[in-house]
Amino acid sequence: MGKRWWQGALLGVMSGAAAAETAAVPPLETAEITLGKVTVSATKDERRLDEVPATVTVIDAADLQRSVVENISDLVRYEPGVSVPYQGSRFGRSGFTIRGLGGNRVQIEIDGVPIPDGFSIGDFSNAGRDFVDLDNLKRIEIVRGSASSLYGSDALGGVVSFTTKDPLDYLAGPDDKLAVQARGGYASADDTWIGGGTIAGRSGAFSGLFSAVVRSGDQLSNKGNNSGTGTTRTQPDPSEALSQNLLAKLVYGETGDAPIKLTLERLVDDSDTKALSAVRAVSATTQTTALAADDQARRARVSLEQTLFDLGPLNSLLWRVYLNDSRTRQDTLESRSVSTGGGSMRERERRALFKQQVIGGETTATGVLETGPLGHRWVAGFELERIRTAQSRSGSERNLTAGTETSTIGPDAFPVRDFPITHTLEAGFYAQDDIRYGALTVIPGLRVDYYDLDPRPDSIFIEDNPGVDPSGLNKLNLSPKLGLIWRFNERLSAYGNYARGFRAPPYSDVNVGFTNVQFGYTAIPNPDLKPETSNSFEVGLRGGVEDATASVAAFYNRYRNFIQSFVSQGVNADGLLVFQSQNLTRVRIFGAEAKGEVSGALLDASLKAFHLRGALAWAKGDDLSAHVPLNSIDPLTGVVGLAWRPAALPVSAELVSTMTIEDSRTDNSNGQGYQAPGYVRVDLLGEWHVTPKADFNLGLFNLGDRRIVPAASVQSRLANDPAIDRFSQPGFNVGANVRLRF
Numbered sequence: 001m002g003k004r005w006w007q008g009a010l011l012g013v014m015s016g017a018a019a020a021e022t023a024a025v026p027p028l029e030t031a032e033i034t035l036g037k038v039t040v041s042a043t044k045d046e047r048r049l050d051e052v053p054a055t056v057t058v059i060d061a062a063d064l065q066r067s068v069v070e071n072i073s074d075l076v077r078y079e080p081g082v083s084v085p086y087q088g089s090r091f092g093r094s095g096f097t098i099r100g101l102g103g104n105r106v107q108i109e110i111d112g113v114p115i116p117d118g119f120s121i122g123d124f125s126n127a128g129r130d131f132v133d134l135d136n137l138k139r140i141e142i143v144r145g146s147a148s149s150l151y152g153s154d155a156l157g158g159v160v161s162f163t164t165k166d167p168l169d170y171l172a173g174p175d176d177k178l179a180v181q182a183r184g185g186y187a188s189a190d191d192t193w194i195g196g197g198t199i200a201g202r203s204g205a206f207s208g209l210f211s212a213v214v215r216s217g218d219q220l221s222n223k224g225n226n227s228g229t230g231t232t233r234t235q236p237d238p239s240e241a242l243s244q245n246l247l248a249k250l251v252y253g254e255t256g257d258a259p260i261k262l263t264l265e266r267l268v269d270d271s272d273t274k275a276l277s278a279v280r281a282v283s284a285t286t287q288t289t290a291l292a293a294d295d296q297a298r299r300a301r302v303s304l305e306q307t308l309f310d311l312g313p314l315n316s317l318l319w320r321v322y323l324n325d326s327r328t329r330q331d332t333l334e335s336r337s338v339s340t341g342g343g344s345m346r347e348r349e350r351r352a353l354f355k356q357q358v359i360g361g362e363t364t365a366t367g368v369l370e371t372g373p374l375g376h377r378w379v380a381g382f383e384l385e386r387i388r389t390a391q392s393r394s395g396s397e398r399n400l401t402a403g404t405e406t407s408t409i410g411p412d413a414f415p416v417r418d419f420p421i422t423h424t425l426e427a428g429f430y431a432q433d434d435i436r437y438g439a440l441t442v443i444p445g446l447r448v449d450y451y452d453l454d455p456r457p458d459s460i461f462i463e464d465n466p467g468v469d470p471s472g473l474n475k476l477n478l479s480p481k482l483g484l485i486w487r488f489n490e491r492l493s494a495y496g497n498y499a500r501g502f503r504a505p506p507y508s509d510v511n512v513g514f515t516n517v518q519f520g521y522t523a524i525p526n527p528d529l530k531p532e533t534s535n536s537f538e539v540g541l542r543g544g545v546e547d548a549t550a551s552v553a554a555f556y557n558r559y560r561n562f563i564q565s566f567v568s569q570g571v572n573a574d575g576l577l578v579f580q581s582q583n584l585t586r587v588r589i590f591g592a593e594a595k596g597e598v599s600g601a602l603l604d605a606s607l608k609a610f611h612l613r614g615a616l617a618w619a620k621g622d623d624l625s626a627h628v629p630l631n632s633i634d635p636l637t638g639v640v641g642l643a644w645r646p647a648a649l650p651v652s653a654e655l656v657s658t659m660t661i662e663d664s665r666t667d668n669s670n671g672q673g674y675q676a677p678g679y680v681r682v683d684l685l686g687e688w689h690v691t692p693k694a695d696f697n698l699g700l701f702n703l704g705d706r707r708i709v710p711a712a713s714v715q716s717r718l719a720n721d722p723a724i725d726r727f728s729q730p731g732f733n734v735g736a737n738v739r740l741r742f
Helices: 006-020 059-068 458-462
Strands: 057-061 106-110 137-144 159-165 177-185 192-203 204-219 239-252 261-275 286-311 316-340 344-371 374-399 404-406 420-437 439-456 471-491 490-501 515-516 519-525 531-546 548-571 575-599 611-622 639-644 649-659 679-691 694-701 733-741
Touching: 059 137, 059 694, 344 515, 458 519
Parallel strands: 106 159, 519 575
Antiparallel strands: 057 137, 137 159, 177 192, 177 733, 192 204, 204 239, 239 261, 261 286, 286 316, 316 344, 344 374, 374 404, 374 420, 420 439, 439 471, 471 490, 490 531, 515 519, 531 548, 548 575, 575 611, 611 639, 639 649, 649 679, 679 694, 694 733
């Protein structure tokens, strides 16, 4: 890709514009009190955080800017209990883990539209879920714990909801007709340059925006010092990445007047990797001499929605239809040297494809009702999705010495599908009522889900799996919940919550299939798989005064019927070893979390510019079926931040420390597991409102240049693994961005 010519030009233009701005600088506003923030995702209706019987984190655009956030790992940098594992390879960030559950067990959506599933099989196929650019977001909500009563399947571990900006987020004044914003940024952790711009306008009843963001960078740096080749290499493999995100919105009508909103979005991530860590001896006679990867993840979305207000007994009625189309392509070119048969040089090409298309719609109604002494605030809705999922692997090997070519590599005779093309129908109806009687609020809820899995094997699957008959699946599931809130007074409340969660058996486990006679094994479908289920309990206490807020929560979750892939079932009549996915694992996770913030004004008016925040998360998890610790649990982690935000000055600063203890609970069933060491990381964040139309943010991260190996990134790795440092975080690094408004 080479160096990017537009980097210097973009920052030069921005610097010049900032210098030309001479208007007066407004005072800096203090941060919003946490419990005063509003959540939509936790109830599908707008509520204050202290009106929800659950733990919910709300991060707004100001938080993103203040913390110099550029990716999903940065997003949860100061959120104990939530992590983004890094895979230490070409596949990068894998998605969110909430209270020990991750992958497709966490629902991720953008503007109410679910993003694609993740899928991984083998060393050259790994479709992740890092599918969102953060630059156009106005709010992120993280719901911890099961949310199946509102979101159905895939919300077993929680929900991460992204909301993009609307035209009126840029057109602040009622008379504003045009707004232009530009942004440039840099992150030294992976040498990423960011450039973006947004134009928003309004004419009569119409408003719209168009935004474009480009990111160009290299591999993520770390603390590894082995620059050689092979599996012991600890420095990152050289890589170049380029991503582009386009967002367009057209809105007819103002807020409160039943606006109709059309949204178009396209995200493309490209990366090229020179996998030096894969240059190694494959066997006594074969050596991988080079391996290059070319990967692309692409997502396109179109959605149309409208919110109607004051419809008789309904406060509001939202309807939304959408199409989300995604495609992950991963190409691998491997050069090999073979010493047998007189010696030869060979080239292997592999391509892994994972495609998912979601067509769906939903409607959500809200209302308020008084029945005697009881007040009701209810929400109900219906969702329908049709999902088409297809996966394939193809490849060939060329003998450069002999001039021959074959499409059979190892056990695979390409092309192959590891499960048939699958059409899935998901339908759900949910209802929830906040019933208030004096100081007590009771919140019952129920969701009914119908799940229909329809495999459609094509010639590729049939030829690769002779005799395998894929199975359809129909499931009906009920997900109840019950929440309680008791208000001691207007500033202090306690809550309790029970929620039953579920996750429907995924297509890749129901119908995973491949047969290899040469190696003597076969994988067969399992139409009898049961949904994964959970019973989740949470209690909490929260409150505050004018200059301080605090909350504490404890949770206990039991999970049943976790699906384990490729369980040995013995030998069939043909002498083949049979594998099949099974409901085996029972999991228990419990823990506690706390969060608080306080202004110095609580002690003395002269200290009102100082703000102290803190967060703590502790959890313990066990695989009760195997009687071993659950590796996906993060160790005890705390965050403390001391901020200085003087009201009369255009600058602010915050010193933030993240502390983690050693991850001493690991699964040692396959050998001594690696125990990630504890660490203390100190960051310094700074913000400068240069003018009313120009902002500059700076982040100095890991000031002590410490070696940090996050436990989330080294799950299931052994203590004697020589490549552990490949998963380490960058040492001292810098992030900066500048925003201009015209």
